[in-house]
Amino acid sequence: MLAVIKKELKSYFFSPIGYVVIGIFLLCFSVFFYLTVLPSGSVDLSMLYAYTALYGLIIIVPILTMRTFAEERKNGTEQLLLTSPTGMFKVVMGKLLAALSVIVITLLISFMFFFIVKFFGEPDIMTTLVSMLGFVLISIAALSFGIFASSLTENQVIAGVITVAFLIISLFITDISNMFSGFALMNFYTNFTQGVISLENIISLLLFSVVFISLTIIVMQRRKIVK
């Protein structure tokens, strides 16, 4: 697993992808800092994280995940993975964690907003940390879906579009029917931004991730029979 993480991180940061992602991400943070925190004049950062999760992830997650398996498939390098004694679970987890660490790096940088408002008042450190924890969890869920989409096709664009479409639809899906509430990722996140850790939300997000990680593994293994 470590090998896959290392290799994936290399390809993120030896190519522009990693920097572009972090750049766009920080831009999102800054824009929402300007739009939410500054006008209200409060030291409350909850809206900052909520809005960045809402809009930022829609752009970031597809960029990070669209190439994961689609590229391997297109170049034929998935043959190297599937014929190696390393199990598919480790490969999928490696790719997920590598993508996650790019997000985590950005989150750590986003701490600067905490210190900016701290200059003017007393922001609650715990709320901010819980926001970040929730941010990590929702990112894992969104990344799992993105990786799953990437495993379905050898075309990166299609994988990206599927992920974007899913993330956008997931925002309105409860308006269609409450039956789909399990897919409305943002609903699980909003509580975190208020500093509330709810077991239900944690489990929901993790369960969502587990489902799509498993589906990815199944798709990758199943491909063996179909091809």
Added chain:
Amino acid sequence: MMVKLSVCFGPNGAGKSTTMNMLTGFIEQTSGEIIIDGYNMLKKPKKAKKEIGYMPEGVPLYTDLTVKEFVTYMAELKKVDRKQRKEKVQKIIEQTGLKDVQKKLIRNLSRGYKQRVSMAGALVGEPKILILDEPTVGLDPKQITEIRNLIKELGKTHTVILSSHILSEVSQVCNKVIIINKGKLVAIDTPENLENKVSNKNCVYVTVEDVDNKMDTIKNRIEGIQKLELVEENEDGTKQYMIESKDGVDLRKILFTELAKENITIFEMKKADSTLEDAFMKIIEGGNK
């Protein structure tokens, strides 16, 4: 350890790559069993895969890694012990002649070097069996010789199965030929045996100047001739005939004396040579019928 160099061989679309993909566990077979060094590929895939080094068709590589990074990555995937990893990676890089380019990005390498990198990836982890899918395709003659020599070298310590559709490669590199056609195993033997099987030992080609057109009468004069056939008429007036005899009869001596008596001048006489090419054609055609 049994060491063998086998070639999986067949026309395009015969099923060579599919067979190899199945052997390496990339595709699951629909029926039958694949046993690698005692491990069933479906039941114990991890152990079975550990014994195999696979160089897939079209040399898929991570082009944004350097040679050394790629080989190290493969070593990690193949679970080479951490302590020995560096040393073993270096050894393989030297063995495959990649030392000078180990810090270059794979993307910038020439086809021949890419092939070597792919081979290095297969060698990592000391697998007992090497499966190489068309290792010399797309290379220039010098590179082909180099890769072949490398394969021969590896054949001394590994069981090597390689696929090819180039005939000359087969007889030069391997000591066992597996011929596949349309997904079916057609023949499995040494190249020499395959040649012998289809050889037409009793066939002689003669080119003669036959002024009196007496060649046809020869058939009656010499006992043992089964067939006499005109192959081609050359511009200088000579004709080439193919003469087939019964088993175990060498016609050359008697033809020489008899043709002289008929005032037919021999310009050239040779025994038909059968090649692996003939063997291949016959076996494949036999399978198609």
